[in-house]
Amino acid sequence: MSDEEDLHRREIPHLSFNRLKVLSALGRGAKGVVFLVKDEDRDEFLALKVISKALIEKKGKAVAEGNEYRRVCFEQGVLSLLRHPLFPRLRGVLDTDKLVGYAIDYCPGRDLNVLRKRQSEKMFSDDIIRFYAAELVIALEYLHKLGIAYRDLKPENVMVQENGHIMMVDFDLSTKLSPRTTPASSPCSSNSVATSRNSLSSKKRPSPFHRLCNSGISPEDLASMNGHSENSARAESDSTEKSNSFVGTEEYVAPEIISGEGHNFAVDWWSLGVLLYEMLYGVTPFKGSNRKETFYRILTKTPDLNGEATPLRDLIRKLLEKDPKQRIELEEIKGHDFFRGMDWESVVQISRPPFIPENVDNDIEGNNNNNTNIDVESVVQGIFQNGDVEKNKKTDQKQSGDYAEIVNNKKVWNGAFNHHPTQTENFLVF
Template structure:
């Protein structure tokens, strides 16, 4: 196979396109397109595919580096044995695409489920259930040394049994496993991140950093090398990541500041997700990327309403200083979870929402979908528009409106060799994640 990294040799089952029945295209992300497929054994799988040419065009200096992230995600997925995390069902490799198959979740994602609620928000009891499962999933990841780094409702799927499943690990990284011995000792009154910045009159560096961030793509291969605005040498962990990575409205302050980050960024993201489930919007969204980053670094979350355990938990999760942010043990012992049986939750037979059985397996398109042509069509447009343009990583929160606004005219003109790309992009159920 051309341009294949040695990591592609894997013990995972190999999938052949000719043995898969493509039922529909489910959606697309920054790096791939996901299809619902049926195997010869009548098993439904979500097949994530990535175009080789797209990887290699962006990594001309070292084509293998483009595959590194794919194989890292594959290795992470193949290690999972947890009811709230996906299992790698097989690896796909052709001359044009690479990818892998995972369990299919018929309930859609948490963001879609929230929007179906009467007021586009969840009740406290429903939030508690999903929060518990998110904590358990993150606890397992951290215990395995994995920092997730992209927790958002679009990456939380609902399984057939109503329990959640975290997906999309291409922004994850591995650090030393989280253990009680590595936890930092909190000081009584440490300086706040932004307060230190303000006291030291770092406004020039501040706006330089924001401009640098706003004019660069958020990706796992980018690092922020600007001056450390808030030095924490006495608190720094030995093992940290400096990659500037994540989804704009969910980024933790320490990622924006470039001081290095560890497992605590996931607890910040959890706070953003809980806030969004409670209020129907993220807490720091600005009119543009620069304003969003400014709000993340300087503004307290607006926790409207009476004081409740949930609002208190969100406040503690959205602590800007990662060394003062609430820890795993404190989260599980928080008053919001006082009645929770942590060992029983994943076995709960009646979660808040259980997907209605569907006959989707029998709804394969009349026309044959050519996966390779379909993916080529999507990324042909993507490559044309990527040149000189900063991607909006919060587009997942705007879905089809941004898709049409950014790509409408060009997508209508793509030659898709009969694979039905235009129809899918026009379909509101085809999501951008």
């Protein structure tokens, strides 16, 4: 075994329930359930996302054969590439007869939605928004330089780490586009990114996920994607490659996705505008009484930016420009008055972010002392009704018939979970 191969295996081990103590269920998404676990071999706490193979197979047949396998493999491949303090590391992969999953770093601070609702008026001040907005801009810049359009930016996907900095999670709806520039080498080591790319490009080390996803997007595709970034010098606005997938979370989805005109990295800047609006006002700007009305508002309504004119409101207005060609982009965002005086190189090194989780050790220790044996397989199958996707989805048609979405019903819930899922729903159609 080469040194590189040995490094890769040590970085991304094959996990089993023999070495994991399952402490509690943290939350659920469209396909999987996230558990807090302790890796007893390494004496560390992790967040383990687990997905039912039966559900993947059912959904794959219901949507388009093979797509669900590709998405699971794609998300794992993206996690393998990430080397940045605002993103999780892939800590291990799980593959049993009935389940697949992967472990990432555990964030004890919950997510920005939980944190916002803890504020006295369920809103953040401009200064606090500036900090989180800056980290989100840095995180999206990093992803875009890797050629990854995130496509599901919302408060529930922005976790708070133990040190108070954010961590973006859940790449289930992300996609690969032509990267625009080389990844920044600052807080994320360019050498480590290169190491990850080289590790992934070797075809001698099929992971459990690779075996599962042999018909899908492989890590080698992602490595190739990352390699293209070294030769690209075009700006985001010069991008001609677009995706036509109808994908996102309804209140945060960009108008060009709804209209089916094709989309690129600009959809993430739209979602950032929605998120900043929510942080400022406590509500999203386009929510209607149902999905159809929400989409109509996104396509036609101007956001109500009530209050005095401020740099933050101006930034939100420019991010929520319906025409993606006119929407503000990276360099304009970083140079906007709202970020005047911002030292972009030191943001992720700030030692005292606005909120640092309290009693982290006590919370984890309380879970660790819980002797209840959690049967992961039973929990996952119970929530998703043994993979019967027909019982866990609903289809909505726009009256004119120009779009359709398949939505996973998120009302099924287990009272033992530590926090609630988003109230909006993900949808995905290729």
